[in-house]
Amino acid sequence: MSKSPISRGFKSRRQETPKGRLPPGQYVTTDFPVLSAGPTPQIKVENWTFALELGEAIVGEWNWAEFEALPQATIKTDIHCVTKWSKLDTTWQGVTFDNLLKAVGLAGPPAPYIMVHCDGAYTTNVPVADLIDGQGMIATRYEGLPILPVHGGPARLLVPHLYFWKSGKWVRRLRFMEKDERGFWESLGYHNYGDPWKEQRYEGD
Amino acid sequence: MRAIETAATPARPLQWQQAHVVEIVVETSRVKSLLLRVASWQRHLPGQHVDIRLTAEDGYQAQRSYSIASPPEDELFALTVERVENGEVSPYLVGDLRAGDRFEVRGPIGGYFVWTVEAGGPLCLIAGGSGIAPLMAMLRHRDRRKVHIPASLLYSSRSLDDVIYRNELDTMTRCDTNLRVVYTLTRKQPEGWLGPRRRIDKALLAEACYSPDQNPKIFVCGPTSLVEEVARMLVELEHEPQTIKTERFGPSGA
Numbered sequence: 001m002s003k004s005p006i007s008r009g010f011k012s013r014r015q016e017t018p019k020g021r022l023p024p025g026q027y028v029t030t031d032f033p034v035l036s037a038g039p040t041p042q043i044k045v046e047n048w049t050f051a052l053e054l055g056e057a058i059v060g061e062w063n064w065a066e067f068e069a070l071p072q073a074t075i076k077t078d079i080h081c082v083t084k085w086s087k088l089d090t091t092w093q094g095v096t097f098d099n100l101l102k103a104v105g106l107a108g109p110p111a112p113y114i115m116v117h118c119d120g121a122y123t124t125n126v127p128v129a130d131l132i133d134g135q136g137m138i139a140t141r142y143e144g145l146p147i148l149p150v151h152g153g154p155a156r157l158l159v160p161h162l163y164f165w166k167s168g169k170w171v172r173r174l175r176f177m178e179k180d181e182r183g184f185w186e187s188l189g190y191h192n193y194g195d196p197w198k199e200q201r202y203e204g205d
Numbered sequence: 206m207r208a209i210e211t212a213a214t215p216a217r218p219l220q221w222q223q224a225h226v227v228e229i230v231v232e233t234s235r236v237k238s239l240l241l242r243v244a245s246w247q248r249h250l251p252g253q254h255v256d257i258r259l260t261a262e263d264g265y266q267a268q269r270s271y272s273i274a275s276p277p278e279d280e281l282f283a284l285t286v287e288r289v290e291n292g293e294v295s296p297y298l299v300g301d302l303r304a305g306d307r308f309e310v311r312g313p314i315g316g317y318f319v320w321t322v323e324a325g326g327p328l329c330l331i332a333g334g335s336g337i338a339p340l341m342a343m344l345r346h347r348d349r350r351k352v353h354i355p356a357s358l359l360y361s362s363r364s365l366d367d368v369i370y371r372n373e374l375d376t377m378t379r380c381d382t383n384l385r386v387v388y389t390l391t392r393k394q395p396e397g398w399l400g401p402r403r404r405i406d407k408a409l410l411a412e413a414c415y416s417p418d419q420n421p422k423i424f425v426c427g428p429t430s431l432v433e434e435v436a437r438m439l440v441e442l443e444h445e446p447q448t449i450k451t452e453r454f455g456p457s458g459a
Contacts, residue, residue: 004221004258004260004266004309005223005260005306005307005308005309006260006261006262007259007260007261007297007301007302007306007308008262009297009301010259010260010261010262010267010297010301011261011265012261012263012265012267012293013291013292013293014267014293025258025266025268027267027293033429033453034429034433034453035453036451036453037317037318037450037451038436038446038447038449038450038451039436039437039439039440039446039449039451040433040436040437041446042437083270084256084268084269084270120446120447121447150429150433184317185317187316188315188316188317189314189315189316201256202218202219202314204217204218204219205218205219
C-alpha cells in the first residue's frame, strides 16, 4: 500500500487521552451521539417484555417488574462507535448475561451464538463467549437514570468491548443459535465480529 | 489481487486509497464541497458514505465519515463538509485544503440508507442543514438517469444563505414537474419570503411529503434533534416505521 500523503497544516487538536484507552482511528467525545437506522421506538415499560430463546422455544420471559427484580450489576466502561467516536467512563446498570442464565436455571450457555432481536426489527449477532463472565448485560440504567429512548431505553444490550452497534438498543429477545448468522449491519457490509482494537469496522477488515 | 474471484472468496478489505482534490466549491459561508478523483473507485450507491483519513506532518492521523453528495454517474465524487467550530477535521477541510492536495479515503460504506431509481418512488426526502448531502446524491442520481419518479424534498435551513445546493435544486425543479422542493427558513428570512419559516412540524410534513397510502420511500438526514422529531412525527402521521430511514449527524461530527 502506498504511503499516506501528509496534509500540511493539519494538526491534532485532540485532548490528551490516557495511554491505551483509545482504539485505532477513534476520537474521544464528551457528548453522547445518537445513531440509528430508523425512528426511535417509544416503548412503555408496562408493555415491555424480554425473552431468552433457544431455537423456537422460550426458555425465559420477564415483564418489567420481574426483570427489575433480578440481581443488578454495574459496569463502568469505555464505549467505541464504528463511526469513530469513543466515550470514556460510562456507567451502566442492569442484569448480566450470566445472571439471566442463572435465573432460568441454565448451568451454562446452551449454544455458542446469540442473535439479538430489538424493536424496529434491528438485529445483531454476538458470540456467547463475548457475553459470559460479566462481559455483557441487559442495561436498564445509564449514569444512574433510566436509559433514554434515543439511547436504547428502556433496555439495551451492553457488550462494550465490541463496536457499539453490537450493543443493540431496544432489545427484546436474545436467541441462542447453534450456527452464527449475520444481523442487520453485519449483512450490510459491516464486520461480523467488530473488535475496535483490531479496527474491524467493515467486512474484510 | 487475483483477477478471478469466486463467491466463496472472503470479502476483500476496503483499502485506503489516495483521493486527489480536483476542485473545491464554496457552497455557503460554512460549507464547501470537495470534488475528488480516486484512481480505482468502486461505484457507490446514492446515500452511502466514505471514511477519510488525514495524516499530519508528525504522523498523527484522524479519521472521520462523510456522506457522498455526488451521484454514481459522475466522474468525480463529492463530499460536502460543514465547518464544525472547535472540530479537528472539518476546519482543516473547509479552511486549509486546496485543489491539488491529497488525502486518503476508504469506501463506499453502508447499504441501508441508499436509494436508486430501481427502488422506485415516490421518494420523500427530509433534510436539516448539511444533512442534505446524501439526499442530494439521490436527487442527482434521479436527475442524471432522467427517470422522473415523483420526489419531494423538505429542507430546513437557518437562512436562505445557508441553503446548500440552492441554485442546482432550483434548476432541477424548474425542469422537472415531478420534483417538489420546499425550503423552510428557521432563523432569518429574506424580505417577501413566502415559504415556511418554522422548524419542521407535523403540518409541514403533511403538506410537503407524500401520504402513507402512497407508500413513499422516506429518508431523513440532519442533526439528531431534527431527525428524532421528524421521525417521531412521521410515525404519528401513520407512516410505517420500517419505511423511514434515518441518518443522524451528531453534534460531535467535527
